[in-house]
Amino acid sequence: MSTIDYTKNEVNVKGNRSLKEIDDLIIAPLDRIPNMKFFIAIGITSTMLLIGAIGIALSFYYGTGLWGNNNPVGWAMPIVNFVFWVGIGHAGTLISAILFLLRQRWRNGIARFAEAMTIFAVITALIFPIIHTGRPWVAAVYLLPYPNQHGLWVNFNSPLLWDVFAVSTYFTVSLVFWYVGLIPDFAVLRDRATGRIKKVIYSIFSLGWRFSNRHWQHYEMTYLILAGLATPLVLSVHTIVSFDFAVSILPGWHTTIFPPYFVAGAIFSGFAMVQNSLIVIRKVFDMDDLIPIKTLETMNKIILLTGTMVGYAYSMEFFIAWYSGSQPEYFTFVNRAFGPYSWAYWTMFSCNVFIPQLFWIRKIRTSIVPMFIIAIFVNVGMWFERFVIVVTSLSRDFLPSSWAYYRPTITDFAILIGSFGLFFTLTLLFTRFLPSIAIAEIKAVSEGAQPSHHGGEDHE
């Protein structure tokens, strides 16, 4: 039998460090000049970013004809990448908001980092619909309802417009949530800062936070409210993204399972990405105690759960395609699994459904190298899931004479690489310039941080 004692709360922060040591450990990467590993890493990611920038610049100059998009497959890699990156963002809000409401205290160590990843993922995602419009320099304006000389308004009936509202709300609320969490940490940085420039910058961003309990009271309530608002928001965002597909009449898209299926998939891929990045961060910055293996194990369990839900959705789609008796629907799904894109389908299926099942084994769930590799597979699989949904459904639509095989071009891949470059460059800069673990939150859950239950009578 296992030897876990369920009568005691498990320790969320190991090592019984003093509060001062927690400050020092978290802020250390901000104060010292980064080591060689950091520069190599940022060199690689900024090169990737540059490749993407060249791809986008060429697309702007010569037009979107450089992409592989063809006549039936008008929504191709840009939309695949958009849905992929928005999905990555979901884990951050799930960790910071939903697990906060569920009082999962292990989340405190990783919440800040996960929120930052949400923001960077949404920034990365937003590039794609904007460049896909073909006129990015005006698209940002045309997407919003603003009074104009044409007397025209946007179409409030369209899922694409709901998407504009959902993603921009998601970005703004995540940013506010993240910033509210950062205010006390900026104040810590301000009080530790020695240089004048640093002190001015941190003072501005800390807004003059004074750690007053009269403030903490409203602050905690507001944080709770933000968590309460962000929880339905995170579920709504990928639901609305799935409406982009589900509200159309294309076989393979027009299904009611899409909203829950997309949300589960988003959390699945998001957790895999957060897990991957956290493993790197805790190694590079020696934060093994603040992000214990137990946290990673819990994340792996969520990956296993959501992966199984996604597998259920794949199977249920097939069942319904047969059970509905709708011929186009049936054809689309047989075509997915055994048609020209079967390679993509089976890559998706094995990466998302079969490989995560290894997490049933405790040994794999708790060792770093296997879990890292499995999470990479999950990310590959989830990218292919969006590819399969978008491309296979479009490439063989109702009219066989218009069928065409979609092949991404080198520009498509350059932009995809660039999106990873942007995301990881932002993440690396974040770990260098901001505390990647919420200082106040981690202090609040460290050992002895809260008063003992007898109300502090025996302090002498």
Add this chain to the structure above:
Amino acid sequence: MNKLYSVAALFKTPDEIMHAAAKVADAGYEKYDVNTPYPVHGLDGAMRLKPSKMGYYTIAIGLTCMSLMLFFMYWVYNIDYPQVIGGKPLFPLPAFVPIMFEITVLTGAVLTVAVMLIFYFKFPNNAHPIHDSGYMKAVSSDRFGVNIEAIDPKFDIEGVKAFLSSIGAYQIDEIYFDEEEVNTKHRILDSKFVIGMFLIAGFTSISVYLHMNKALYLPPFDWMLLQHKVTAQDHSDFFKNGISSRVPVEGTVARGFMPYLYVGDPDGASDNLVNPFVADEENIALGKRKFLTFCSPCHGDLAMGDSRLRGQFPNGPTLHSDKLLSWTDGRIYHVITEGQNVMPGYKKTVTRKERWAIVNYVRTLQRALDAKEEDMQ
């Protein structure tokens, strides 16, 4: 001039601060604060603070903005630009639900934070007396502190110090501030702030103007306004006469403008021209339209010779005279085509069919003033 702000005491553990906060509250102090590096559970109760009301702001703001958005969408679809999209009703409530939800969350979250920071905390404020003190640096890291302000009615410096050490403080400091430097009031109307806002507004306007009017038209983003083709009335180096459009071949006839055979020959027109159009309802309607456009300014709306120009141009004669009544259709057509006296010819502006329609309309007007017995039936 340095002035006392407060007496601040430091404690080492959360248990001690709970105890101390309760003691300070019980002793009847009102202007005091407890500073802790992280929220300590139960401290609100020890300080006797009322529960936070932030939630009411969220729900009020969220529901208000949601209703405004719903009304805005109603206004767009039903009042400003009614338009049927995809066969849906003009007020498709289910389609509005996602946007209403997002607006509720967006405004609820952002404005609650704004209310908290601006109205509750009076932030940003980096000029508070306790900033930069040793006390602030201690409580931001690992100490727990109580500070009792000098403006408290029960404040008395020695008494407060004795009280604080009696409840277990390990260090007690006095915090001073410079009245000139520290100003906890809002500075919305501060000249620096106002000038800064104007500068930002100016910068934003100029950059938006340059973006919308200049940057958008830089190559290659010229939106196909620049094309390597020759347009009409353009200059061209290719042709000898330097004009891009070509002169038509001699004898070219524009559509609807047949050459007129009786130039300078009114009698020939009178004798030989026959109205080829039947005066049916459609033809007369066309004639009326053209008459009102081209003829009525001088001849009057009913061709009575009552010019609308009030003598600024020689008055056209009435078309109900005996002379006109005796003219043939061809003779009237000739005058319209060629002109007469100061009246210009209309062969370049009014097509042949329209000229004949005007003739039919003039005949209709004449008949209306000079009705025959059989018209009464």
